[in-house]
Amino acid sequence: MTQLLPIVVYVLLSVVAFVSCLNQEGLYLYQLKRSLDDPYSTLSSWNPRDATPCNWYGVTCAGDAFNTTVTELDLSDTNIGGPFPANILCRLPNLLSINFFNNSINQTLPLDISLCRSLRHLDLSQNLLTGPLPATLPLLPNLRYLDLTGNNFSGPIPDSFGTFQNLQVLSLVSNLLEGTIPPSLGNVSSLKMLNLSYNPFFPGRIPPELGNLTNLEVLWLTQCNLVGVIPASLGNLNKLQDLDLALNDLYGSIPSSLTQLTSLTQIELYNNSLSGELPRGMGNLTRLRLLDASMNHLTGKIPDELCSLPLESLNLYENRFEGELPASIADSENLYELRLFGNRLTGRLPENLGKNSPLRWLDVSSNQFWGPIPATLCDNGVLEELLVIYNLFSGEIPASLGTCQSLTRVRLGFNRLSGEVPAGIWGLPHVYLLELVDNSFSGSIARTIAGAGNLSLLILSKNNFSGTIPDEVGWLENLVQFSASDNKFTGSLPDSIVNLGQLGILDFHNNRLSGELPKGIRSWKKLNDLNLANNEIGGTIPDEIGGLSVLNFLDLSSNRFSGKVPHGLQNLKLNQLNLSYNRLTGELPPLLAKDMYRSSFLGNPGLCGDLKGLCDGRGEAKNVGYVWLLRAIFVVATLVFLVGVVWFYFRYKNFQDAKRAIDKSKWTLMSFHKLGFSEDEILNCLDEDNVIGSGSSGKVYKVVLSSGEVVAVKKIWGGVRKEVESGDVEKGRVQDNAFDAEVETLGKIRHKNIVKLWCCCTTRDCKLLVYEYMPNGSLGDLLHSSKGGLLDWPTRYKIAVDAAEGLSYLHHDCVPPIVHRDVKSNNILLDGDFGARVADFGVAKAVETTAKGTKSMSVIAGSCGYIAPEYAYTLRVNEKSDIYSFGVVILELVTGRRPVDPEFGEKDVVKWVCTTLDQKGVDHLIDSRLDSCFKEEICKVFNIGLMCTSPLPINRPSMRRVVKMLQEVGTDNQTKPAKKDGKLSPYYYDDASDHGSVA
Incomplete structure (x- = not known):
């Protein structure tokens, strides 16, 4: 059969040549078209009736009008698929460049690619190639550029790769390569760029032979499982501009030979185990713009000469530096960013810091600095972030900072600062976070706060602030948190405070507030936490407080409410209720007159209820009332009994089946919140009439309790014993594991955007999970149904922000962090106001880290279309996997498309979006049901989704950064430079500088 193939091809080409005037190279390319899958008809312009292929899409020719030849073939990002057609392409004698970037080229790369003798440029990155790297590639004598990034190549790098004659660029990023980095690569003296990052190599050392690559300009070995010391021979790379050895397990000291590399502009050594001092001679690196040696074990002082360099970024956090910060750092005229947090630095900050340099970001948090904050920090008018928390700074805030209009983030908490806050600080127009917690500040909140239009988080707790809260606070329409506990504020809450529609936390406990609560608090629709304990507030508790649907924490104790x-x-649905020690009177509401709420009402002598200790001995008149009540109950009960006998006949069989299935005497209840119901009330409602959903593991019921409250109950059948009987032991174990994961995760976390697990009930063969009920179901069901038009853009945007905040809580505020592992639109539930809750934690995991990174899972979890590329290949789970899945959810919200659709062919929504964006533009992506007036906002959110679905995990922003970017949609805030493949890109955000911040 294989002997007949050339004959068939010859006959085919002869037929085509007979009916056209296409030249020989065109015939070869037309054969190529027939061998490839082309779902978008990108190659429709390849017409066999043309004389030459030089006008075809992606084809470049050289020569004159009488003699042309194909030199380049660029079919990048066209979604073509199929095996790599080396047997066709290598017949083009003058083909110099092949670019198949970002397609679906699959199977293995054939050995006969070595027959393309003229080839200089080969780019097959971001495809589906598998198998070993062809050892014959070095036989291409003219090859200068080889990029195989983002495939599934496995096995070791062949030793023959050390025999390339003219290769200048070798990029094998993000494959499945094993073995160790071969020393033979040190023989390719023509190399200018070597990038082997993000491969699961076996633990191995950096070959000292790489020091022979004297023409090398870029060396990226990020996350290559490297161990041992950095070889001193790298100091021979005189032309090296970019050195990235981050995310490995390198130890020992940084070799002093690196200080001889005067061309270096960027050094990244973060997340290793390096020790010792920074080498002397760093002053030789006059072109250095970025040095990141964070998350190591370095010791000693920061060399003075380092501080005089024109650095744009100096990141040395989470080391063990000791000693003072040298004054010479203030002399740098190019100092752009100074981040030294998480060390043991002491002494004063240089008094002229920022005077001679365009300082934009300063973070010296978590050190032992003392003395005043320099008044010169914003002399150049570009300072954006000032973070000095957890130090020993003293004195007053410099008045000059009150005129620093560029500031966006100010964190001065946990120091020894004192005095009055300059009036200008209160009114800075771009600041969204102002944190002054745990100092000794005095004075009042200035009326200039009216100018802080962007303020979102105002945290003033544990100071000596006094005076009244100005009415101008009610102008801060973006305020989400206002925490001012443990101060000396007086007067009443201003009436204007009810205008804060975005407010989520209002905490003024331990102050001297008086008066009454303002009218109109029903506008606090997003209020989650209200704490006014230990004040002197009086009047009645307004009925409208019961309309705050997301309120989770209410403490009005130790006041004068009546x-x-x-x-x-x-x-x-409160996690905590405390109305104790007030002057409340009358009967308790029935659902609150329960023993679980006893401590919530202590110290209210006039309060009556069926709780022991509340209003005992109410007299005989009440007993007379009970007699009449009992008589009425008897009459009603008789009528109900007669009706019940008739009803019982029709329901008897179903009742008996349910009784056999659920033996209530064997149920064990575990609650995670204060419950207003018992397990019996839940079990009585588990009949088929109440089923609202079902899946492989069980059914979901809607249960209306006697109180009128509605809950959702997930019933999971098939414990291990049951599954043994059906011959499916593994399925039972998986379901048990899912149940345990759900209980373990939801039982200990509390957040307004995480679905609340009220309790669980278990018996040998059945398990019940009782959740809060979500009236609008799941986002996936609603968005992709005929009701999707109900979700206008403001609603979709709100859902995206809510879900992002829930995931951010899991990733950044839980210890250890929790990875959901199955983020999808069907696991985002919507309440009656379309508020979003992240749900279904059956495969969630706490992230376990080792010196070599995150621990691999034994099985892939997640849903088709949402699984991050690296998770599917390496089973290595971390927060970046969730971020990819959330990015898919954002693309669903923007496009209205499902993550997998037959229209996409073999693509998912991510690849479809990228292809359509390049070919047709963003207008062909936005859901037609959305109003065009929101296009600008939609495009901004769409870009965030693209960032989250980056194929390289390092390029995806953290969930905390995603929340911040979503909240900033519609504003003109500048973003900072950022890393891409370990390099700078426009969306960099340093999470480590947040120190567990609510920001």
Whole structure:
């Protein structure tokens, strides 16, 4: 059969040549078209009736009008698929360049590619190639550029790769390569760029032979499982501009030979185990712009000469530097960013810091600096972030900072600062976070705060602030958190404070507030935490407080509230309720008159209820009332009994089946919140009439409790014993593991955007999980149904922000961090106001880290279309996997498309979006059901989704950064330079500088 193939090809080409005037090279390319899958008809212009292929899409020719030849073939990002057609392409005698970037070229790369003798440029990055790297590639004598990034090549790098004659660029990033880096690569003296990053190599050393590559300009060995010391021979790379050895397990000291590399502009050594001092001679690196040696074990002082370099970024956090910061750092005229947090630095900050340099970001948090904050920090008017938390700074805030209009983020907490805050600080127009917590500040909040239009987080707790809260606070329409506990504020809350529609936290406990609560608090639709304990506030508790649907924490204890407890409080789903030690009177609402709420009402002598200790001995009149009540109950009960007998006949069989299935005496209840119901009430409602969903592991029921509250109950059948009987032991174990993961995760976390698990009930063969009920179901079901038009853009944007905040809580505020592993639109549930909750934690994991990175999972978890590329290949789970999945959800919200659609062919929504964006533009991507007036906002959110779905995990922003970017949609805030493949890109955000911040 194989002997007949050339004959068939010859006959085919003869037929085509007979009906056209296409030259020989065109015939070869037409054969290439027929061998490839082309779902988007990109090659439709390849017409056999043309004389030459030189006008075909992607084809470049050289020569004159009488004699042309094909020299370049660029079919990048066209979604073509199929095996790499080396047997056709190598017949083009003058082909110099092949670019198949970002397609679906699959199978293995054939050995006969070595027959393309003229080839200089070969780019097959971001495809689906598998198998070993062809050892015959070095036989291409003219090859200068080889990029195989983002495939599934496996096995070791062949030793023959050390015999390339003219190769200048070798990029094998993000494959599945094993073995170790071969020393023979040191023989390719023509190399200018060597990038082997993000491969699961076996633990191995950096070959000293790489020091022979004297023409090398870029050396990227990020996350290559490198161990041992950095070889001193790298100091021979005189032309090296970029050195990236981050995310490995290198140890020992940084070799002093690196200080001889005067061409270096960027050094990245972060996340290793390097020790010792920074080498002397760093002053030789006059072109250095970025030095990142964070997350190591370095010791000693920062060399003075380093501080005089024109650095744009100096990151030395999470080391063990000791001693003072040299004054010479203030002399640098190019100092752009100074981040030294998480060390043991002491002494004063240089008094002229920022005077001679365009300082934009300063973070010296978590050190032992003392003395005043330099008044010159913003002399150049570009300072954006000032973070000095957890130090020993003293004195007043410099008045000059009050005129620093560029500031966006100010964190001065946990120091020894004192005095009044300059009036200008309160009104800085671009600041979204102002944190002054745990100092000794005095004075009042200035009325200039009216100018802080971007303020989102105002944290003033644990100071000596006094005076009244100005009315101008009510102008801060973006304020989300206002925390001012443990101060000396007086007067009443201003009436204007009810205008804060975005407010989520209002905490003024331990102050001297008086008056009454303002009217109109129903506008606090997003309020989650209200704490006014230990003040002197009086009047009645307004009924409208029961309408704050997301309120989770309510503490009004130790005040002077009077009147009745509002019945509306029964509607709230509170984790904590405390109305103790007030002057409340009257009967408790029925649902609150339970023993679990006893401590919530202590110290209210006039309050009555069926709780021991509340209003005992209410007299005989009440007993007379009970007699009449009992008589009425008897009459009603008789009528109900007669009706019940009839009803019982029709329901008897179903009742008996349910009774056999659920033996209530064997149920064990575990609660995670204060419950207003028992397990019996739940079990009685588990009949088929209440089923609202089902899946492979069980059914979901809607249960309306006697109180009127609605909960959702997931019933999981098939414990291990049951599955043994059905011959499916593994399935039972998986379901048990899912149940345990759900309980373990949701039982200990609390967040307004994480679905609340009320309790679980278990018996031998059945498990129940009781959740809060989400009236609008899942985002996936709603978005992709005929009701998708109900989700206008403001609603979709709100859902994206809510879900991002929930995931950010899991990643950044849980210890250890929790990775959901199955983020998708069907696991984002919507309440009655379309507020989003992240749900279904059956495969969630706490991230376990080792010196070599995150621990691999034994099986892939997730759903088709949402799984991050690296997770599918390496089973290595971390927060970046969730971020990719969330990016897919954003693309769903923008496009209205499912993650996998038959229209996409073999693509998922990510590849479809990228292809359509390049070929047709963004207008062909936005859901037609969305109003065009929101296009600018939609495009900004769309770009965030593209960032989250970057194929390289390092390029994806953290969830904390995603939340910040989503919140900034519609603003003109500048973004910072950022890393891409370990390099600078426009979306860099340094999470480590947040120190667990609510920002």
